[in-house]
Amino acid sequence: MICRCPNCGAANSLDSLVSDAEAAEVLKMLLELDADIGKAAIRYIGLFRPAKSQLSWARTAKLLNELLPMIKAQEAARDGVCFPAPSEAWIHGFNETVNARDQGRLKLPLKSHGYLLEIVSQWQGSGVPSPQPSPTGRGSEGGAPSKLRQGVAALGEWAGDDWAKREIASGFSLLAALNLPNRPAAQDMPVVAEIWYRKLKDKGEIVSPEYDPIRLQAGFKVLQAAETWPQPAELLRNLPPRLIPRAMLEKPMPDKGKGRQKMAELKEVLSKKGH
Secondary structure (H helix, E strand, C coil), rough: CCCCCCCCCEEEHHHHHHHHHHHHHHHHHHHCCCHHHHHHHHHHHHCCCCCCCCCCCCHHHHHHHHHHHHHHHHHEEEEEEEEECCHHHHHHHHHHHHHHCCCCCCCCCCCCHHHHHHHHHCCCCCCCCCCEECCCCCCCCCCCCHHHHHHHHHHHHHHCCCCHHHHHHHHHHHHHCCCCCCCCCHHHHHHHHHHHHHHHCCCHHHHHHCHHHHHHHHHHHCCCCCCCCHHHHHHHHCCCCCCCCCCHHHCCCCCCCHHHHHHHHHHHHHHHHCC
């Protein structure tokens, strides 16, 4: 019997899977999980598949082995903070990460579990207590958010009610969740965002609260494919043109003098033909 995985693309016979040590290790780990978590985990692991090759059993085993202890302990460790994470939280995290891929919000293949753990750490199901600091002592008293969540919160405070700053803060939050190399530190996010804001304003790209938000959203969507944290110039290059609805354009005023001249010329031509 030949088995083909729809996520990693591997094709193997059932007996070869059992005899292959690394494949057998993957099967063993999956059998230790609840069926629903196991299915969701396999779909998630497929996001690590290289574009032009299969995901090796060794890589699959390593990725699952990084998650299995946390799943069994029903907690998620993120930036030195441990968060309660029951089975429902993990299923939610796996599914939301796959959905982000389907919606074009993820750059593939994934390099780490950062995006997943951020979602799981923010899960707020019924009866789930607030996040508690880990024994490492990192984080503040009474439950500390991750560094990314701190940065997103700081961006929200920086943006306030300014529509342009809110769009930049939203774009920064999406980029930060991708955990790109050279990402600004959480405490520096508002400072970097202010630099971007001023650059855009100086270039005349922040003018209309009616037409510019969608342009900023489109530009940030393109930047999500970047290899490293982008610069303001890259956003400027990827902003679509500002489109004004045709209905708002002023209709040209008719030139009555020119019209009368054309009519006179036409009458003259007809008069000559009549003779």
